[in-house]
Amino acid sequence: MTDTGLVPEGVEADRPSVARLYDYFLGGHHNFAADRELARRLLQAEPHARYIVAENRAFLGRAVRFLLDAGIRQFLDLGSGIPTQENVHEIAQRGDPAARVAYVDNDPVAVAHSRQILSDNLLATAIKADLRQPDAVLSHPDVTALIDFSQPVGLLMVTVLHFVPDSDDPVGVVRRFASRLAPGSFLIISHATDEAAPGAAAQVKDLYKSTTAAAHTRSGAEIMRFFDGFDMVEPGLVYLPLWRPDGGLPEHPERAWFYAGAGRKPAQAG
Ligand SMILES: C[S@@+](CC[C@H](N)C(=O)[O-])C[C@H]1O[C@@H](n2cnc3c(N)ncnc32)[C@H](O)[C@@H]1O
Numbered sequence: 001m002t003d004t005g006l007v008p009e010g011v012e013a014d015r016p017s018v019a020r021l022y023d024y025f026l027g028g029h030h031n032f033a034a035d036r037e038l039a040r041r042l043l044q045a046e047p048h049a050r051y052i053v054a055e056n057r058a059f060l061g062r063a064v065r066f067l068l069d070a071g072i073r074q075f076l077d078l079g080s081g082i083p084t085q086e087n088v089h090e091i092a093q094r095g096d097p098a099a100r101v102a103y104v105d106n107d108p109v110a111v112a113h114s115r116q117i118l119s120d121n122l123l124a125t126a127i128k129a130d131l132r133q134p135d136a137v138l139s140h141p142d143v144t145a146l147i148d149f150s151q152p153v154g155l156l157m158v159t160v161l162h163f164v165p166d167s168d169d170p171v172g173v174v175r176r177f178a179s180r181l182a183p184g185s186f187l188i189i190s191h192a193t194d195e196a197a198p199g200a201a202a203q204v205k206d207l208y209k210s211t212t213a214a215a216h217t218r219s220g221a222e223i224m225r226f227f228d229g230f231d232m233v234e235p236g237l238v239y240l241p242l243w244r245p246d247g248g249l250p251e252h253p254e255r256a257w258f259y260a261g262a263g264r265k266p267a268q269a270g
Contacts, residue, residue, distance in 0.1 A: 055258075061086050064091045071184075072153070080126070082107070125142045189223065238259065
């Protein structure tokens with residue numbers, strides 16, 4: 001049982017879920033015994049796991065605030081996860097109560113809890129869908145009811161693309177979403193790499209094979225391909241803590257071995 005007792009249909013409680021593992025590392029309570037057991041083994045392989053996840057979440061918050069400052073008022077969050085503190089709609093609607101957010105996840109626990117906390121929020125929604133089917137997401141009535149694709153959008157793919165194997169063409173998936181975005185839209189990505197801690201990354205990948213989605217680390221050059229057609233925002237693709245920090249810098253930013261970056265879709269040439 002999760003501590004909250006909400007067990008939606010389609011949940012495989014015996015198989016660790018990438019959404020529930022992430023919730024566990026963030027200190028959440030929407031996870032099962034199988035998740036906690038794998039988390040214990042992951043912490044042995046990578047003692048910085050909680051630090052990495054916290055840095056990722058901090059990056060997400062900075063990115064949403066950056067987007068607000070850039071004038072973005074609608075957000076499409078793919079692989080949005082189980083709600084925790086400082087969710088995208090909370091940050092966005094604190095900046096502008098009229099900001100609109102569509103959350104997309106393929107994990108039933110993530111979607112059920114998202115819907116629960118959004119039940120009285122008319123400007124945010126959560127749908128259960130797989131980002132590997134961009135057209136199904138882009139044409140979903142709950143998404144099109146909130147997101148006006150003729151206006152700039154903040155497209156968030158934060159700590160999710162490394163769950164998409166090359167065989168599912170993640171570059172093509174991102175390109176399909178990008179093709180629907182108006183000029184002035186932004187693409188925000190964080191993604192695991194094995195460039196900083198190859199030993200730990202190999203062990204983590206091995207352990208993730210037993211979860212709902214195996215992990216696929218990529219090099220910085222491979223991650224940059226997701227931004228084809230976008231102008232990179234300063235400081236480019238960097239380790240999580242180095243992306244537009246709003247406080248002091250850690251001595252070893254590479255310990256948070258996920259790359260983070262933002263790109264802006266330019267006006268069409270000609
Ligand atoms: C590590 S969590 C990240 C949550 C949030 N984006 C963040 O960074 O705080 C990754 C989420 O992506 C979801 N996910 C993985 N593969 C997906 C797919 N193909 N389509 C939709 N969601 C997916 C998982 O269920 C999980 O909730």
